[in-house]
Amino acid sequence: MATEKTTQILDAIKELTIIELADLVKAVEEEFGVSAAAPVAVAGAAAAGAPAAEEKTEFDVVLKSFGAKKLDVIKAVREITGLGLKEAKDLVEGAPKNVKEGASKEDAEEIKKKLEEAGAEVELK
Structure with a gap:
């Protein structure tokens, strides 16, 4: 109530x-x-003796820096995230920042490629 x-x-x-x-x-x-x-589920400890080498299925795309082409990176971030101009600019200028969280490997690689083509330094986690 x-x-x-x-x-x-x-x-x-x-x-x-x-x-x-x-x-x-x-x-x-x-x-x-x-x-x-959004909260990210944390996997529990692996069972005793079980291999912990499971392939990661979700990735975070992290913008490390925007390089010399800040405007191109802002445009790419807007295209990827759907953010407005001010929000995208704030995200880019606040690097390192997550651009996308919980993306599939294919999506994360595609986003990384777009950002790197725009001049950004990107990392997948």
């Missing part, structure tokens, strides 16, 4: 624009030291 204070906060949030919501999320992350990123 929502209290009156909670209802007021929700009503105020409903009035915000997308950019204002993004700023709010960023401020909450910084204030409380949390992340709004």
Whole structure:
């Protein structure tokens, strides 16, 4: 059951624009030291004597640096993520940052190729 204070906060949030919501999320992350990123399941310890050499199926694409062609990298990030210009610029300038999380190996390789063609230094984790 929502209290009156909670209802007021929700009503105020409903009035915000997308950019204002993004700023709010960023401020909450910084204030409380949390992340709004989807939680990633952590695999348990391997059974005793069992080989732990399972092939990784999900990859994070990490933008390490944007190199000399920052504008081209921003364009590539916008194309890959669907972010707006300001959000893509902030992501690129904040490198190292995750561009895509939990991507399949094929998707991650394709994204890495696009970003490297644009002049970025990229790493798959």
